[in-house]
Amino acid sequence: MADEFPLSKGVIWLMCLVLTPLCGAVLYYVWRKNNLAAAQYANRASWLSWMLWIVVGVWLRKYS
Numbered sequence: 198m199a200d201e202f203p204l205s206k207g208v209i210w211l212m213c214l215v216l217t218p219l220c221g222a223v224l225y226y227v228w229r230k231n232n233l234a235a236a237q238y239a240n241r242a243s244w245l246s247w248m249l250w251i252v253v254g255v256w257l258r259k260y261s
Contacts, residue, residue, distance in 0.1 A: 202235045203228065209235075209242050218247035 202209070204224075213221040221243020228236035 201232075202238070203232060204235075206238065209239050210246070213239070213242045213246040214249070218243045218250060221246065 204212075209221070209224065212224070221239045221241075224239035225236045225243065228239065
């Protein structure tokens, strides 16, 4: 079970992109003891989506 993800990777990304990057941090703390691989993936997705939100926000502010 340690190699299986509780959610699919696509769902983790969708949650991080749509429900704010803090969702990945919440998933990390929920899974960190039971499923380390999924926790690390959710953490990585959270950081990358956070950077994407910042880039999109700066771009929207500059070009709108």
